[in-house]
Every structure is written in C-alpha cells, then in structure tokens.
Amino acid sequence: MFFADRMLGKLAKKLRLLGFDTAYASDMDEEDILEFCKETNRVLITRDRGLLRKAVERGVRCYYVSSDDWREQLMELSKKMDLKNSRRMSRCSLCNVELVKASEDEIKMKVPLYVQQTQDEFYSCPACGRVYWAGSHVEHAEALFRRLGL
Ligand SMILES: [Zn+2]
Structure with missing residues (x-):
C-alpha cells in the first residue's frame, strides 16, 4: 500500500500499527524506490520535493508531507486519505508482516x-x-x- 521514504521511519511504524502495509528501507536509492513503488503499486510518502517531482514524472502515486513530526505527518495524511477504517494491530510495527x-x-x-x-x-x-x-x-x-x- 505505502512506501515511506528514509526520513519517515517513525511514520512508517505508526502506519503499520494502524494496520497499513507500509514498506520502509533506509538504504534504497531513489531509482530503486521509484521502481519498487511502481512494481508493487505502492503510494510513496515523502518529505523530499526532488523525489516527489521524480515520482510524479514516472507516474508513481505520491503523498507529500511537510512536517518533520510523525504526529503532524499522520494528520497531514489523514486529510488526503481515510486512516480511520483500518485493521489496527494486525501488523508488526517493525517488520510490516501480518500478525x-x-x-x-x-x-x-x-x-x-x-x-x-x-x-x-x-x-x-x-x-x-x-x-x-x-x-x-x-x-x-x-x-x-x-x-x-x-
Ligand atoms: Zn516483526
């Protein structure tokens, strides 16, 4: 469902606790991230405007968050999509694997x-x-x- 960029590790854990399939890798380069999102049909969440621009050019769906605080990031996301109807506590916050x-x-x-x-x-x-x-x-x-x- 999502891919959180390297600046968004905390947000990724919270999204998993909410039940969303959220991939996160701190060591992938931009090309690999875009390719992976495309292949797996994930929405890229990023704070990086450069990456956002590339994602748009490549046709990768993308949400931009501006805050550096995960609470505010969640609020920003909740304005773009419904975070309420999720299967909470169904996913490991560390591994993104279903419990x-x-x-x-x-x-x-x-x-x-x-x-x-x-x-x-x-x-x-x-x-x-x-x-x-x-x-x-x-x-x-x-x-x-x-x-x-x-
Ligand atoms: Zn785990």
Whole structure:
C-alpha cells in the first residue's frame, strides 16, 4: 500500500500499527524506490520535493508531507486519505508482516505473568517473534491515535 521514504521511519511504524502495509528501507536509492513503488503499486510518502517531482514524472502515486513530526505527518495524511477504517494491530510495527494468533508456548515464554493473567488475546509476528497484546505499546498507540482524531 505505502512506501515511506528514509526520513519517515517513525511514520512508517505508526502506519503499520494502524494496520497499513507500509514498506520502509533506509538504504534504497531513489531509482530503486521509484521502481519498487511502481512494481508493487505502492503510494510513496515523502518529505523530499526532488523525489516527489521524480515520482510524479514516472507516474508513481505520491503523498507529500511537510512536517518533520510523525504526529503532524499522520494528520497531514489523514486529510488526503481515510486512516480511520483500518485493521489496527494486525501488523508488526517493525517488520510490516501480518500478525498471527500467538501460540501457548509463545505466550508462556514472552509475556509477563501479570499480563497473561489480565489479557486474553495475544498475537505474534511470524518474522521477528514479537508478541503483541492489547495493553502495553498497543494501548499507548491507540491513545495517541484517539488524541489525533484517528
Ligand atoms: Zn516483526
């Protein structure tokens, strides 16, 4: 769905927490980024006007954000597209991989006991093994999204 340019690492993580497929690579050059976006039909999100211009010339869909703060970047994006109807907490914020139900073993090994006792839904990332649940960072992110009106 999206490709966030190298200046937008934080925004990429938040978009993933919102459930959007967001690719991010800090080490790709402009040509590769444009080619990749075209091949995978991704919308490029960038703060780089030069890259924006090239994307437009190549027919790559593109959103420009001007702020250097990810909260304001999310607000800018929400004016261009609907960020509300997403499948939240369905994607690993680090790997951009879809989460699956965590196994009993994973829960036992990776989730603190007090969390196991108070939560009943756990998801894990097939790529990095990180376990997600409704408390912790997920709730923190939800609160932020609410404050931003998302
Ligand atoms: Zn992961």
